[in-house]
Amino acid sequence: MAAVLAFTFRNWRGHRAIVAAIVFTVAVATISEVVIPIFAGRMVDAVTAGVDEASDAWWALGAMLLLAALAVGCRQLFFYGITVLTTRVMAFVARDAFARLQRFSTDWHANNFAGSTVRRITRGMWALDMLHDTLLVAILPSILVLLGSTWVLGTVWPALGLVVLVGAIGFVAMTVLLSVNYVAPAARLANSWDTRVGGALADAITCNAVVKAFGAETREDDRLAKVLGKWRSRTTRTWIRGTNAGTAQNAFLLLLRTAVLGFVLLLWMRGQADAGDVALVLTSYAIVHGYLRDIGMHIHNLQRSVNDMEELVTFYDQPMGVRDQVGAPAAEIGAGRIAFEHVTFHYGGHAEPLYRDFSVEIRAGEKIGLVGRSGSGKTTFVKLIQRLYDVNGGRIVIDGQDIAEVSQASLRASIAIVQQEPILFHRSLAENIAYGRPGASLAEIEQAARLANAHDFISALPKGYATMVGERGVKLSGGERQRVALARAFLADAPILILDEATSSLDSESEHLIQEAMERLMADRTTIVIAHRLSTVQAMDRILVFDKGRIVEEGDHASLIRHADGIYRGLFERQALELAKGWAA
Known part of the structure; x- marks a missing residue:
C-alpha cells in the first residue's frame, strides 16, 4: 500500500x-x-x-x-x-x-x-x-x-x-x-488471475486464424474455462x-x-x-x-x-531495456559504415556469451548476406546494430559514432528494416506506409508504393490508400503486407537497410515483385540481408557465415561454394537437393 x-x-x-x-x-x-x-x-x-x-x-x-x-x-x-x-x-x-x-x-x-x-x-x-x-x-x-x-x-x-x-x-x-x-492478500491473488484472463483472451483472439485452421474452438473454450474457474x-x-x-x-x-x-x-x-x-x-x-x-x-x-x-x-520498478545517455546527441549517419569492435555480448540468464571479442566491418554501401544455422547469431547481429540490447563489452560504431552514445530514436531512424513477417498497424495503408516518415504527403506515399510494386493492388481496393488493414495487417495477403513494408522502407529513405528474408513463404508472382522492389531499395544503401534461402544472397557483395556467435566463413557466393567442407557449401547443397526433390514430386 x-x-x-x-x-x-x-x-x-x-x-x-x-x-x-x-x-x-x-x-x-x-x-x-x-x-x-x-x-x-x-x-x-x-x-x-x-x-x-x-x-x-x-x-x-x-x-x-x-x-x-x-x-x-x-x-x-x-x-x-x-x-x-x-x-x-x-x-x-x-x-x-x-x-x-x-x-x-x-x-x-x-x-x-x-x-x-x-x-x-x-x-x-x-x-x-x-x-x-x-x-x-x-x-x-x-x-x-x-x-x-x-x-x-x-x-x-x-x-x-x-x-x-x-x-x-x-x-x-x-x-x-x-x-x-x-x-x-486474497484480492491480490484474484487480480493476478484477472490479468491472466485478459492474457488468455487476447492470446486466443489474436491467433484466431490458427484456432480456425485446426478446428480448435472447443479446445480454446475449455482452456479459457480453466482460467476462468481459477479466477x-x-x-x-x-x-x-x-x-x-x-x-x-x-x-x-x-x-x-x-x-x-x-x-x-x-x-x-x-x-x-x-x-x-x-x-x-x-x-x-x-x-x-x-x-x-x-x-x-x-x-x-x-x-x-x-x-x-x-x-x-x-x-x-522494472528496469528500462536500453537507456539513452543524459543529453545523448542525435546520430549523424550518412554513408552507413558499420564496425563491431571487440564486442562481447550475452543474453540475460545465459552463462556463456554469444559473442566474445567479436569484430567485423561492413563498408559503406556494401551489401552483406548473413547465413548460418538457427541460433548462430544472425538475428542478434542486426538487433545489436539497432541497439535493442546493449553490448557487454567492446562497442559498435556507425560512421565513426559509438551507437551507445547517440539517441536510440535517431539511430533507428537511420535504419530501415523489413521483417520476415511484417507487422502492420490496424490503420490505413497510407498511415502504415508513412510510419517511416511522419508528415509525408500522399504523393510521396504513392511514389514509395510504386517503387515497392504496391501501388497497383492498393489502387484497386475500394478505399485505396484509406483502406484499413486490420489487426497486424490481417486483411492483406502475405505478399501484399511485404510490399507495404517495403514501401515504408522506401519512404523512410534510411542509409542502412536490413532485410530479414523478405521473400520467404510467398508465391512466385509475389516473390518476383518483391525481389524486383528489393533490388531497387538496396541501391546505394548499406544492406544487410538475413538469409534463410541462400538463393537470395548469391548476388551479395559479401556473405558472412555464422556459427555459435563467430564468423567462420566470409566471401562472395562463388568463393564460398568452392570450399568443399565449408558450412556455406553444405547448406547450399542441402537446399538445392530439397528443391530438386520438390520439383521431382
Whole structure:
C-alpha cells in the first residue's frame, strides 16, 4: 500500500493548487456539517422553553440552513475539482506507463502477454478514480467529522467525547487490519488471475486464424474455462472475505452505538443533560455513525484500488531495456559504415556469451548476406546494430559514432528494416506506409508504393490508400503486407537497410515483385540481408557465415561454394537437393 500511495502523491505534485482547493472545500463542507448539531440542540432548547423563545428557534434554523447551503456549495466545488484532478492524473499515468512500456526491453515484451499488459494499465488507471474519491471525498471528510464531533461532544461531556474517540479509533484500526491482513492478500491473488484472463483472451483472439485452421474452438473454450474457474474461485473468496469483514464492522458499530446512547441516557437520568443536550448527542452521533459505517467501505475501496494499482506501479520498478545517455546527441549517419569492435555480448540468464571479442566491418554501401544455422547469431547481429540490447563489452560504431552514445530514436531512424513477417498497424495503408516518415504527403506515399510494386493492388481496393488493414495487417495477403513494408522502407529513405528474408513463404508472382522492389531499395544503401534461402544472397557483395556467435566463413557466393567442407557449401547443397526433390514430386 505504501508504494501505491507514494506513487499517487507523486502524481499530485504537479497539481498542488487543485489538491489544495479540494482539501479546503472538503474541510469547509465537513466542518459545516459538524457544527449543525449544535444549532439543532439550541432549536430544541428554544422549542421546549415555549413560544417566547421563538426568535431563538428561528435564528437556530437560519444558521442551520446557512451552514447546509455552505456545505452544498463547497461540495459542488470539490467535486468539480476532483473531476479535473482525476482525469488529468489518469491521462498522465496512462501516457507515462505506455511510454515506459514502449521502452522496455525486447525480452520483456516477448515474455508478457499484450492483453495482460493492457489490462494492468487500464485497471490501474481506473483504480486511480476510486483512490482519489476514497482519499479526498470519503476518508478525509470522515476524519474531520470524527475529530470535529468528538470535540463538540467533548466540550460538553469529556467522558462522552472520549468514548466516541476511542470507539472511532478502535473501529478504524480494526477495519484497516481486516482489510490489509485478511482481504488484501486474497484480492491480490484474484487480480493476478484477472490479468491472466485478459492474457488468455487476447492470446486466443489474436491467433484466431490458427484456432480456425485446426478446428480448435472447443479446445480454446475449455482452456479459457480453466482460467476462468481459477479466477472465479479466487474472486469468490475475496468477496466472501469482504462480506465477513463488513459483518465484523457492523457488529463493532452496534456496540459503539449502544455505549454512546446508553451514556447519554445515564446523563439524562442524573439530570446532567436536558432535551437539547440529548438532541445534540443524537444528531452528532448520527453523523459520526454514518461516517464510521461508510469508512469501513471506504477503507475496503482504498485497499481494492491499491490492489488494482499494484501491478501498474510495478512497471516503475522494472528496469528500462536500453537507456539513452543524459543529453545523448542525435546520430549523424550518412554513408552507413558499420564496425563491431571487440564486442562481447550475452543474453540475460545465459552463462556463456554469444559473442566474445567479436569484430567485423561492413563498408559503406556494401551489401552483406548473413547465413548460418538457427541460433548462430544472425538475428542478434542486426538487433545489436539497432541497439535493442546493449553490448557487454567492446562497442559498435556507425560512421565513426559509438551507437551507445547517440539517441536510440535517431539511430533507428537511420535504419530501415523489413521483417520476415511484417507487422502492420490496424490503420490505413497510407498511415502504415508513412510510419517511416511522419508528415509525408500522399504523393510521396504513392511514389514509395510504386517503387515497392504496391501501388497497383492498393489502387484497386475500394478505399485505396484509406483502406484499413486490420489487426497486424490481417486483411492483406502475405505478399501484399511485404510490399507495404517495403514501401515504408522506401519512404523512410534510411542509409542502412536490413532485410530479414523478405521473400520467404510467398508465391512466385509475389516473390518476383518483391525481389524486383528489393533490388531497387538496396541501391546505394548499406544492406544487410538475413538469409534463410541462400538463393537470395548469391548476388551479395559479401556473405558472412555464422556459427555459435563467430564468423567462420566470409566471401562472395562463388568463393564460398568452392570450399568443399565449408558450412556455406553444405547448406547450399542441402537446399538445392530439397528443391530438386520438390520439383521431382
